Amino acid sequence: MPNAPSPDKMSPKDFTWPFWFTLPLYPYSRRRTLRQEVIKDTIWTFDQMQGVFYVIVPIRMTVVKLNEGGLLVYAPVAPTRECIRLVKELVAEHGDVKYIILPTISGLEHKVFVGPFARQFPQAQVFVAPNQWSFPLNLPLSWLGLPPQRTHVLPADSSQTPFADEFDYAILDTIDLGPGKFAEVAFLHKRSHTLLVTDTIISIPENPPAIVQLDPYALLFHAKDQAADIVADTPANRRKGWQRITLFALYFSPSALEVPRWAEVLRDAFKAPERSFKAYFGLYPFKWRYDWLRSFDAVRGDGRLFVAPILQTLILNRAPQETINWANKVASWNFEWIIPCHFDAPIKAEPRQFRQAFSFLERQPAVSAGVFSSSSYPLPEEDFQLLKNIDQGLNKSGIVPPPKERL
Structure with missing residues (x-):
């Protein structure tokens, strides 16, 4: 069950985020945090909530216990007093936060919290996805609040990291979107057979998540x-x-x-x-x-995996080959659970289901030695109309490059 004390036992300052104006999303300065133990004594998720015009979805941080002691944090959320207290309860039992991962280059809702979170744990090393950028000016990472002396770019070879014994990762190469870029780093926790992803894959729960119901x-x-x-x-x-x-x-x-x-x-x-x-x-x-x-x-569906329509229509179709190559690498791993940063988690899923979600990029869905299904689970075409209109407008104005043909 999610872990959070009753609000009447807390001060409003416990879930106040004073720097909400850097990313003015609902619920603005008031951010509750729910912690849930996903795999006993090994993985915990920390859910907060954000949105626009009451269109609210969970945003999620994942914490993993290391074999050698200590913790790895994937995609930090707002470090409110409540959030930091819940993390420090794990620190007291399992050791310090050793590594903090920023697995995206374009997700401001993830990037904006990394610097403030890292300052709460001054002994932690910060690792970020390659080719970070900012808009409207491309600023150095230190200007974005990341600690310069302990911030590192994730190397292309995952074996060159201090956590290589426990984690593998795959970098979805930078996708050029004209004025911006998109990239994502999927992490595999080998011991628990758990895949951590940011935005690429989601699953939708029938009922509202616990954090939304607070x-x-x-x-x-x-x-x-x-x-x-x-x-x-x-x-x-x-x-x-x-x-x-x-x-x-x-x-x-x-x-x-x-x-x-x-x-x-x-x-x-x-x-x-x-x-x-x-x-x-x-x-x-x-x-x-x-x-x-x-x-x-x-x-x-039945809780299936799929790629969000926005990514299908506006982002990943700009680099179908690179995306498929990345999906193939991830699908070659041995995992049983997926934890995305949004919507449902954890998701019980197999590598073939992950790979199948990207078949919208192919004329003929991939089939390899009977491992991948040929079914692409298409979403209703009529629901994509506004996104397609946006895509056509961006293309016509030359703001973004045109999508490439399916493979």
Whole structure:
């Protein structure tokens, strides 16, 4: 079960993040942390929550106990008092934080916390994915808050790291996105057969994650069918809100969503039972078709693995060969569990399921000695329409390079 004390036994300062303005995402300065033991005395996840316009999803840090004693931290989250206390409870039992990993170059929601987290553990060595960059100016890592004397770039050869006996990793080479770049480093913890990934692979839970349920306001906001609705706080309504939030997060605007005219939105806002700033003054510019749940069922499946539609449409299709090569390497490892930084975790999965998730990049899905399935699990084409429009607009304006043909 997730591990967190009751808020009435804590000071508000325990879950305050004072530097929220560096990444102004909901819930802004108020960030709770839930710790969960995933593999007994070996791996723990630390979940926080973030989003925009109440479209909230978990963001996750993973901590792994080292054989020699001490801890490795993958993708730090905001180091609030609550978060650091939960980490230090592990430190007291298993030893110091020895290594901190920044496994991405473009994920500001991961990068922004590494420097502040590292300052809490001054003995830890920091390892970052190669080719780090920042926007609008490409600044040195030390200017981004990473400690210069103990920050290192992950070498291409994973055997050249001090944690090589326990971990292997594969670097998805830098993908050129015009004004930006994308890369990700997947880590394999050999002893527990656990794969750690950042953004590339996800699985969607049917019910809202525990961290999201600590404050159900966002869930109930998106459970409304119209502005005037008063939504009771029930498990069914929390689930309904979560499932709609998921579709927003994956597609921005799925096919089952209609946006009414602003005259209608403003008229309905005056009928809303709550018109506070928190409730966006009663504005609710969404209208869901009666069959919206079909879109959620398509991504949920039976808890399958898949690549987020945004990455499919706007990022990984710029480098299909590099991505497939990376997926093949990861799928050659022996793992039984996957822990992504978002949505569900841990996920019980096999290497073939991981590899299968990338078949959208191929004309003919990969089959190798009967290991990989030929099924690609396509998502509904109509739900990709807005993302495709964005992609076409970026291409037409020359902001990003065009996608490459499938292999």
